[in-house]
Amino acid sequence: MPGYNPASIEKKWQAFWLQNKTYATSTSTAQPKFYALDMFPYPSGQGLHVGHPEGYTATDILARYKRAKGFNVLHPMGWDAYGLPAEQYAIKNNVHPRETTAKNIHHFRRQLQSLGFSYDWDREVDTTDPTYYKWTQWIFLKLYDTWFDEHQQKGRPISELIAEFESGKRPLPAMGNRQSAIGNDWSSLSPTDQRQILANFRLAYEAEVPVNWCPGLGTVLANEEVIDGKSEVGGFPVERKPMRQWMLRITAYAERLIGGLQNLDWSDSLKDMQRNWIGKSEGAEVTFEIAHLQSPLTVFTTRPDTLYGATYMVIAPEHPLVLTLTTADQREKVEAYRKWAASRSDRERQEDTRKTGEFTGTYAINPVNQNQIPIFISDYVLMGYGTGAIMAVPAHDDRDHEFATKFKLPILQVVAPLDGSRVDVQQEAFTDEGLAINSPWIENLPTQDAKKKITALLEEKSLGKKTINYKIRDWLFSRQRYWGEPFPIIHLQDGTSVRLADDQLPLTLPELADFKPTGTIDPPLSKADDWVNIHVLIEDRAGASLARVVPASTPGAQPARRELNTMPQWAGSCWYYLRYTDPHNTHAFVDPQIEKYWLGSLAPNGGGVDLYVGGVEHAVLHLLYARFWHKVLHDWSLVSSDEPFRKLVNQGLILGEMEFTIIEDTTTGQHLSALDLPAEIERAMDDDNPRYKLVKLDDTQVEKKGEHFVLKSDHSLRVDARSFKMSKSRGNVVNPDDVIRDYGADSLRLFEMFMGPLEQVKPWSTAGVEGVYRFLQRVWRNLFDENDNPKITDAAPDDATRRALHKLIKRVTDDIERMSFNTAIAGMMEFNNFLGKSAPTAGSGGAPNLIAREVALTFVRLLEPYAPHFAEEVHARLTQSSTLSPQSSISALPWPNYDPALLIDVTLDLPVQINGKLRSRISVPHDSDDSTIFATTLADPEIQKQLAGKEPKKKIYIKGRMVNLVV
């Protein structure tokens, strides 16, 4: 069958590309480089959905374009293959997660290859491969061996900290109540004590922390993985519970993680999401003495200027001083409140924010005026933020106002509006900035100045200090799961832990027949007895301990146990972009020279990945975690840039096809609008045998009336017209395999790029896929006759065609550079329509003109990044290569250049406006001077009619664009 037939050509070219390694990245570092990175997928059992090809096509277009521009392009793909779903599936179906993972990877790889992406498949990485996770463990140990020097704002080797302790340059920190026993001589400490001290500094440390324990999954979850008190995966309830966990000290890097955002080419919204997550707020800590008590209480506030308005104080129920502060007669009530607050889940707390609390019976002394103010406990104050205690200023804080009103506490105004207006703070808190009043130290100062002055005074009198707080908490880094990277950590009998020696990596995951959760807090790895119980020799490395696993019979060997937790799924994705640059290195996670070439600051654009595209769902977590690891590696001079991802784009979600729906009452056959459904109907639809059902309508049954869609047959019935997120339950999921089967990969790629701007949310449209499919058909028919013989001539193209072609080159090139793919495709469609007019297809009447070979080849060269199989096939047919070689691929052709002289039209067709309204148009030679243009304009009959003899007050000519006359 002649004509464009994607099914037959796509397979052929995919095989050709793989066989010839057409898209292999060069190991030479002579050329300029371009690193186009996709967020690697979790290979789920569902396979690809249409959202994947969206971002992947965008980077593929850039990769293909940059190759044609002479760049050495790194465009890799891999698998983020550890993770809960594989383990859940494995437990349910009793297969090893390794098997399902391998199967899923195979499926994903086949699907991606069927889309024609130009990945270098020799650089594939798999986070579950021991040759990969060896280095994940190695980097973890780097974090373990790092402490954060606040002064230098930099991670430094733990050995340098030891050296500072040894030399006495840094005093030994206190160790709880053993302070006096420790002394101040590092080398006289026992190894156990030394290890305990160091553990307080390491970026990777163990801590007993209240965690989100999810009994349903048998694991703890990060805060980020808990949504509304339920697990993000599976939706199981989550409870708070203190457990020993591995933590990463990401909080130490908070300031640098904020600062680093500034120079990144990321969207503002994405940067804001990261900033909000880190949650920096500047304020002051203020110390309040407690009446009749020795120990003072410190609060954090961002409004120190309202200190005179503090009429009471609140501490969190879990605050360690609660019991000390509570008087005997209040004890019973306070205890009861504490118990009640502890039993409340996060969810309940979020849903019910009405203020509750209890008076402790004790008073604090306001340091600026010596007023005694009552101390309450309440769960609206969180232990995890600031100091877990606040000064309450009900006149100027909504939450304090609500509490004060309920507990009948005094409300004292200390800030007045700037405009002199009156506010009634008894009724409502005034939270804006203004002028300080009733505040002797700062009377009449505007808020900003008042903050500065009172903070300075507090510091002077040792009553407080300027403080910065962050919302971000340390990263909970361990999971009670089987399917993850084991920690290269050994627990000794003295209760301390020690890292494994580098040369004993990778620490491979033990084979377990039964990897189900134990049902207790013990992780599944506790079942691997032989693996867990080992003997080690402890070595001393620059003062730090290191464990080496040895046979039990080895002299000096001591019994020990391995860490039973595994790392979270984020671990492997924190550094995969580095591994792609040097994926087979067995000596290092990446070779320094290679890293420098691909990510170094010597690169023209300042280092990091040149383009990173992925879903917005990773806006905070993955991107924050990866940036954190990258900065630690940078502090070790192991990577040459401070930021990993210079330019980042989030592709918009693809929604399901637009749906028109109404509701049918099945008993009466009556139709109802599906908009604003009464609650009882909505409920009834969930019944097993629903009285009401949703009726989907064809778009021919519907029309627009005013603001709304209505039924054509009944204008009074409003139709619900909406696109929904694709979901199995809605039945609106589009499978890319089906689209490829029906229209081919090129049409899928083209359509996803043509739908609209990459970053935008947009609905799927099957008719739209057909539209781009027809476009490719038309291109084919313009170039080949009904027997697939080329309608091509070697004669030079006519002037108009040449000009149109050069305009197209410029347009497509500029549009790719700014990632405006939809408009580039529109340009190619226009050009093809132009070709169709000059070379009418057979059957349409006109005598078929032949298209110049040069024009056809340049056109498909521009089309290749979007529709590579199609372009290869056309190129091969037009060049009539009988044997296919790597050089015969269209990708061996350079990107065309345009001749700027050809972009200028010989005659200008200028619109003429009078007072900004279009009235006429004139034609002038493109090089006419202003006076010629105005003369032509005034001579124009239409303009003369409009002016009716009036002389324009002002004549404006915008070069090459338009003329405007002001009368």
Added chain:
RNA sequence: GCCGGAGUGGCGGAAUGGCAGACGCGAUGGACUCAAAAUCCAUUAUCCGAAAGGGUGUGUGGGUUCGACUCCCUCCUCCGGCACCA
């Protein structure tokens, strides 16, 4: 509530200070066909008008400008994120 983004035909969208609606979908009419599909041609913001032509029009109201979808201010709506973070 706070932060960010967006409002343009029946639909997806184009135009980032200079001809609003490119391109595509859908729709309508026509050609080809015994017929259908496919393909091709034409029309397609809206109002007035037979037409020529003219008026209006980018969520709302105002402003800046010779000129505003585009910049500034007000309000409204939708989407995304955060949310008792002191």
